Amino acid sequence: MKRYLSLLLATVFVCSLLVSSAVAAKWTADMKEGKLELKSAGPLAFGPDGILFIADTKSASIVALATGDTKATGNASLKVEGINQKVAALLGTSADQILIEDLAINPISHHAYLAVSRGRGPDAVPVLVRVKTDGKLEVLALDKVKYSVATLPDAPADAMTGPANRQSNPRRESITDLAFVDGRVLIAGLANEEFASALRAVPFPFQNVENGTSVEMYHGAHGRFETRSPVRTFAAFKIGKEDHLLAAYTCTPLVQFPISQLKPGAKIMGKTIAELGNRNRPLDMIVYERDGKRYLLMANSSRGVMKITTENIANAESITAPVPDKKGLTYETIEGWTNVDQLERFDAKNAVVIRRTEGGAMNLETVPLP
Amino acid sequence: MPDDVKEQRIKEAGNSRFLIWLITLCFFVSLFPQLVHSQTEKNTSLAIRWIPNPEDDRKVLVEVSGFSGVTLRHLERKMLSPAQWQQILAVYAGETNLAMLGTYRIVKDALQFLPQFPLEPGIQYRAVLRTLPGQAQDKPAPTTSSFQLPTRNTTPTTFVRQIYPSSDTVPENLLKFYLHFSAPMRRGNIYEFIHLRDSDGKNIELPFLEIDEELWDTNMTRLTLFIDPGRIKRGVLPLEEIGPSLEAGKSYSLVISREWKDSVGNPLKTEFQKSFRVVEADRTPPDPAHWQFTLPSGGTLAPLRINFTEPMDHALSQRVFTVFTEARQRIEGTVTLESQERVWVFTPTQAWRSGKYDLVIQTTLEDLAGNNIGKPFDVDIFEGIDRYLRTPTVRLPFDIR
Numbered sequence: 001m002k003r004y005l006s007l008l009l010a011t012v013f014v015c016s017l018l019v020s021s022a023v024a025a026k027w028t029a030d031m032k033e034g035k036l037e038l039k040s041a042g043p044l045a046f047g048p049d050g051i052l053f054i055a056d057t058k059s060a061s062i063v064a065l066a067t068g069d070t071k072a073t074g075n076a077s078l079k080v081e082g083i084n085q086k087v088a089a090l091l092g093t094s095a096d097q098i099l100i101e102d103l104a105i106n107p108i109s110h111h112a113y114l115a116v117s118r119g120r121g122p123d124a125v126p127v128l129v130r131v132k133t134d135g136k137l138e139v140l141a142l143d144k145v146k147y148s149v150a151t152l153p154d155a156p157a158d159a160m161t162g163p164a165n166r167q168s169n170p171r172r173e174s175i176t177d178l179a180f181v182d183g184r185v186l187i188a189g190l191a192n193e194e195f196a197s198a199l200r201a202v203p204f205p206f207q208n209v210e211n212g213t214s215v216e217m218y219h220g221a222h223g224r225f226e227t228r229s230p231v232r233t234f235a236a237f238k239i240g241k242e243d244h245l246l247a248a249y250t251c252t253p254l255v256q257f258p259i260s261q262l263k264p265g266a267k268i269m270g271k272t273i274a275e276l277g278n279r280n281r282p283l284d285m286i287v288y289e290r291d292g293k294r295y296l297l298m299a300n301s302s303r304g305v306m307k308i309t310t311e312n313i314a315n316a317e318s319i320t321a322p323v324p325d326k327k328g329l330t331y332e333t334i335e336g337w338t339n340v341d342q343l344e345r346f347d348a349k350n351a352v353v354i355r356r357t358e359g360g361a362m363n364l365e366t367v368p369l370p
Numbered sequence: 371m372p373d374d375v376k377e378q379r380i381k382e383a384g385n386s387r388f389l390i391w392l393i394t395l396c397f398f399v400s401l402f403p404q405l406v407h408s409q410t411e412k413n414t415s416l417a418i419r420w421i422p423n424p425e426d427d428r429k430v431l432v433e434v435s436g437f438s439g440v441t442l443r444h445l446e447r448k449m450l451s452p453a454q455w456q457q458i459l460a461v462y463a464g465e466t467n468l469a470m471l472g473t474y475r476i477v478k479d480a481l482q483f484l485p486q487f488p489l490e491p492g493i494q495y496r497a498v499l500r501t502l503p504g505q506a507q508d509k510p511a512p513t514t515s516s517f518q519l520p521t522r523n524t525t526p527t528t529f530v531r532q533i534y535p536s537s538d539t540v541p542e543n544l545l546k547f548y549l550h551f552s553a554p555m556r557r558g559n560i561y562e563f564i565h566l567r568d569s570d571g572k573n574i575e576l577p578f579l580e581i582d583e584e585l586w587d588t589n590m591t592r593l594t595l596f597i598d599p600g601r602i603k604r605g606v607l608p609l610e611e612i613g614p615s616l617e618a619g620k621s622y623s624l625v626i627s628r629e630w631k632d633s634v635g636n637p638l639k640t641e642f643q644k645s646f647r648v649v650e651a652d653r654t655p656p657d658p659a660h661w662q663f664t665l666p667s668g669g670t671l672a673p674l675r676i677n678f679t680e681p682m683d684h685a686l687s688q689r690v691f692t693v694f695t696e697a698r699q700r701i702e703g704t705v706t707l708e709s710q711e712r713v714w715v716f717t718p719t720q721a722w723r724s725g726k727y728d729l730v731i732q733t734t735l736e737d738l739a740g741n742n743i744g745k746p747f748d749v750d751i752f753e754g755i756d757r758y759l760r761t762p763t764v765r766l767p768f769d770i771r
Contacts, residue, residue, distance in 0.1 A: 042583060057583065089466035092487050092495070099558050101583075118487060120556040121633025122590040125487065139471055139486075170587035170685065192585035192594040193685045194734045195545055195747075230581070250579060250598060281580060301580070 027051055028066045028146055030205045036065065036142040041115035041126035044104035047180035047204060052104065052113060054128070055175035055187070059151075062178070062185055064204060066146040067130075069109050075133030078112055078352055082361040086137055087129055091118045095360065099124075103342040103364075105352055109133070112344075112352060112364065113140075131364060150185070150206040180204065181236040182243055182259055188231035199231055199247070201262040233285045235296065239314050248282035248298060253319070254308070254329065273316040274328035277303055284343035286351060288369050297334075297343065297351065297369070305337035307370050334370045418497050418515035423484060430517070432461055432483040432497045439479065446476045459483055462496045470495075491519040528553040528632035530642035533624060534684035535738050537710040538645065541652035542618040543602050543747065545740035547595040548684055549626065554590040554633040563630035564595065569621045577601055577615035590633065594685075616648045652739040653746045656682065658731060658764055668724035668770045673717040676729075681711040683736040690732035691716070696725060722770045729766040 027049050039058035046052055050070040054063045080086060088095040101115040112131040117124045128140040152173065170193070177188045187200045234247040236259065243259040247270070255270040276282075276298070283299040296308040308331040319327055341362070342354035350366040357363060416436035423429040437445075445458075452474075460469035461483055471486040489495055499513040534548040549564075566574040578595050585594035601615040616622065626642040660679060666672035674693070684707065693701040693716060703718040733743040740747035743764055 058588065085466065086468055089463055089468035090471050092461075092463045092470040092472075092485050092493075093490050094464060094493055097490065117557070120558050122554045122588065123633070124557070137468075169689070170589075170592055171689065172585070172587060174581060174583040174585055176581065176583065190581065190585070192587065193683070193689070194736060195596065195599075195740050230579075283582075 027205060031066060031146040031148045033144065033146050036063065036145050036147045038063065038126045041128060042101050042175050043178040044102045044113055044115050045178040045180050046104050046106055050106055050108055053178055053180060053185055054115065055178050057172065057175050060173055061152060062150045062187060062202065064148045064206065069106050069111055071109060073109050073133045075110060076347065077366040078131065078133055078346065079365045080131055080135050081363045083354065083364040084362040087116055090137055090139060091127060093118060100342065100354060100362065103344050103352065103354055105344045105346055110346060148206050150202050176230050177233045179234060179236065186245065188234060190230040232282045235285045235287050237287055246296065248285055250281045252276040252280045252282055272319040273313060274308065275319060275326050276306060276331060277326050283341065286343060286345040288345060290369060299340040299343040304333040305340055306331040307334055416499065416513065418499060418513065420517040429488050433480045434459060434499055435480040437481060442476050442479065445481065458500055460498050461485065463493050489519055492521045494518050522634055524636055526636045526639045528636065529639045530626050533644045535681050535711060537681050539647045539649050541650065541739050542616055542648050543651040543739040544616060545597060545738065545747065547624060549593045549595060551591045556631045556633050557584055557586065560584055560630065563627040565625040566615065567623045567625055574615055618648050618650050621645065621647045652737060652741065655741040655746050656735060656737050656743050658743065658766055663768055665768060665770060666722055668722050671718060671721050673715045676714045678712055678714065681738055683738065684711050686735050687711060687714055690735045692730045694728045694730060696727065724770055727768050727770060729768060731764045731766065733762055733764055
């Protein structure tokens, strides 16, 4: 009997392995293997199975990179003091030549990933750095990796400059945030010539992105002036049974959109559920749960880190008229969380932040969620 | 002096500076074995040299010679990991104790370290050679050798070439500025170098849309600076307490601080100020029906000129127009803008032939207030979406005789 039981258990184990590898293969089956050449590395976001999405603004594309980092480490914290100085040392340069563009946490291993620019001029080299939970830094070797690329739908065609001069076309589209939600990569962007901010949803694994699968939408609930502002940061959030996108804008309305309505060509009316105050721009936003309640945590340029209650979000009033300062969902400013440049969720109980210190050093560390 | 001549001279000056820098570097590197030798005389058998990489002479590599053939073959066989190599030879940038990334290889009678990234001028690099594990005959005490590329010329040469719109009056609902620099600039925290001041010299608070990614072109010689859409005065809704960035009837200066560094790390040559007066808001979309054409004669290279009667967006005006023949063949040529972006001037590369032509314009063309052809900037938000996605065009036929 015991023998049968162990045989059965072994079979179940092998089957579960096969199923999990089949699930993993679903995401990477269409990827190619080879040298990944990034021209730039901007916002980052993790998808399933250790897949890292990288916005390469200079190539107007999103790269999905299978990092192979798919094992849990069990470590519950991260701390690296002077992360900018340490990255500079690895890359053989000085800290003032390093820009940390974005931070993402692999939800499986809890290793932190940084998009770094080595250099600050046109010849800057993009580098991806893994900060392991033991504090060690590694630069990702991209010579032989599995990846796929989604090229963003073309910029409006050049007229006089012509195809031969496309390289010199000064039009670029900047990407302000990136997230993987419900099988799609959501991309917020803004162009540097014609003024039109866009939010795109690209299904992953990437298919035929060029064929009009892009979505452009504007939110319009809040008077008129926000309608063309770019989304600065966003997070997925379930309201009732429906997945929503909460998007934060400069100066600082928080707007919700149902994700199911993000369809090619869709025109979606956003609902403004909070005005969080003037003279401010949001930097990063995460969602977490504590004592059965869900909160948003938002890092800002000039109003510290806000802990926003979401208890009444389902019944939140739509703000449709100008307000002098604040309205809608309320928040408290978290004391001690100062000079936060980057904010990411680490696990259910902790966030990871990168903070600037007075001497110019930047510290990366886990902090218990408030 | 015309701009293109100036530009050529600046380029030439840049090239010759680079040449001088390169010659200095080669001279310095050629001297270096002797310098290093004096630092490493304690271990007469081993020497660290910083030499140009034979595969890419813009890069420098570190070479340790003097090992016995047995040691080198032993190291070669061991297939060491990067961390193990660093126990033998590590290279550091500045005062740090974290070794630089690079690859190690054995060539003939030496060990070489090839930094993953090129060395930077102005940084002191150190190569530290440590004891070889289990190789008693080659046990050197830790030996250090330092190296620094010549520092670059620190004389400021970069300047603000132009700010668009170039007009000295702008509408109250102006949407953006383009800052053009004479050489590539440096990214990061740029907004602290850009100030909008009122006529009393007082800074306007947060007038611009500050984007972390910064809206540069590829060469990093042009920056787009959007007025924060939340700070553009509207006709209907009152603005919030912070007030609009620009108000009609007032004068302002856009000031670019000299402290802003170019890509080399030098500050700008001088501070730059653009002073302008603000007039009533412009909520009228550009209407091609009102544009005035000046047509060239057939058989000439004379330009086609279109007077918009108001200034247009500098960048878009150069990108959204195409001239076609009646047979839909595109006419190649160059575009310039005159009269403070009011006049579009197209000079063909080949002489005009008599016949019918079409000027095709993408309706995403913007005037200074962001009004598109057929659509003012701040009306119904959804009206323009299909237009943007499909980028429809307007066709203006004309005849060349």
